[in-house]
Amino acid sequence: MHIHRLEKIWLAIGVAMLFVFLGVIGVGAFAMGMQPPTGHHTIDPEKVSETYPFNNPGLEQVGENEYNAYMIAYAFGFKPAKMEVPLGAKVHFQVTSPDVVHGFQITGTTVNLMAVPGEVNHYTYTFDKPGEYLVLCNEYCGAGHEFMATTIIVK
Amino acid sequence: MSRDRSDKEKDTLKGTFTSVMLLGGFIALSWLGVFILFINR
Numbered sequence: 034m035h036i037h038r039l040e041k042i043w044l045a046i047g048v049a050m051l052f053v054f055l056g057v058i059g060v061g062a063f064a065m066g067m068q069p070p071t072g073h074h075t076i077d078p079e080k081v082s083e084t085y086p087f088n089n090p091g092l093e094q095v096g097e098n099e100y101n102a103y104m105i106a107y108a109f110g111f112k113p114a115k116m117e118v119p120l121g122a123k124v125h126f127q128v129t130s131p132d133v134v135h136g137f138q139i140t141g142t143t144v145n146l147m148a149v150p151g152e153v154n155h156y157t158y159t160f161d162k163p164g165e166y167l168v169l170c171n172e173y174c175g176a177g178h179e180f181m182a183t184t185i186i187v188k
Numbered sequence: 189m190s191r192d193r194s195d196k197e198k199d200t201l202k203g204t205f206t207s208v209m210l211l212g213g214f215i216a217l218s219w220l221g222v223f224i225l226f227i228n229r
Contacts, residue, residue: 040201043209142229
């Protein structure tokens with residue numbers, strides 16, 4: 034089979050790009066432990082407000098400057114309504130929803146989860162920069178969707 | 189005869205090569221941009 038010289042060049046570049054993209058995903062997943070924000074952690078969506086830890090949403094200290102943040106995204110808001118996080122804290126978010134699918138995005142960070150009724154999604158983030166972080170719902174969830182926001186204060 | 193044909197092919201693939209490189213460059217740069225954004229956040 035005859036392959037044109039220029040064709041060989043672009044095929045080689047294309048294959049190399051594929052390996053780079055897949056390599057970055059592979060290293061992230063297997064060497065750095067990055068994974069989708071789910072932990073096969075389920076909850077009865079009708080009993081979210083009675084089930085530990087979501088009966089008391091908020092921060093819980095689990096180590097030196099390390100916290101669990103239990104948060105509920107509901108129509109139309111977030112619990113807790115306002116949260117303060119110490120600077121440099123490593124926060125393990127656990128997010129769920131008692132009604133419909135919501136989004137949980139902390140703007141300017143890599144935190145971007147879906148809050149799915151019946152599921153508790155997990156994500157860990159370290160807050161290295163002080164400031165006010167806007168939290169938004171980025172899944173259209175109903176008439177009050179655009180009012181669904183809260184703030185995380187890092188100081 | 190066969191030389192003529194391969195010369196002709198080379199000419200006709202130059203434009204294709206340029207457009208493939210432009211598209212490839214665009215894909216690589218956008219990927220890099222998103223990746224850098226992710227790393228910095």
